[in-house]
Amino acid sequence: MILTPEFYQQTNVVAIARKLLGKVLITRINGELSAGRIVETEAYSFKERGCHAYNSRKTLRNEVMFADGGIAYVYLCYGIYNLFNVVTNKAGKAEAVLIRALEPVAGHDIMLKRMNVKKLTRITSGPGKLTRAMGIDRTHNGVILTDSEIVIESDIIITPKNIVATTRIGIDYAGADAALPWRFYVKDNEWISKW
């Protein structure tokens, strides 16, 4: 079942980041279907420095974060990688969940082709890599995740004891907020970005 706008518009982005573990991200780009189970996420909120929209600072890039939850926020990082986020909360409350790793469940051949590799080895283990494998790029910024080329469906439930909470990656500039335990991943899963 496709996740509803109500799911995305809950007001606790950290809770949503936890619940997204086990869900399945599905893309149908140019008619090519691929899907992956979400095994690693990070939460970002306008309330803390790690977030592009810290202090509700609105720019051309992060504008979609200020819309109602349930759409994609895709942006270019380091000039090379597209990073895929799910916008959450209500309009005006800029929060999002970064999808950091997937476990491929369908469309393996398409992913291998997009990555230009032959073997299915950790091709979705990292935020920059999974967007390439799934065919996501900046043209998908702002698409509706409940009805578009990109959707997320509910699937298995990850029980709390199988969820690991730790600090986020690559946000040293965020000062004290870099210590927030807002990164979540499925325990012992071989597809997470780092362990």
Place this chain on the structure above:
DNA sequence: TAGAGGATTGAT
């Protein structure tokens, strides 16, 4: 309008 830097990755 120029300059600095980044929610990363893979090779050295």
Place this chain on the structure above:
DNA sequence: TCAATCCTCTAC
């Protein structure tokens, strides 16, 4: 440890 690479934001 370091370069690739280019868009975005900030300051002048």
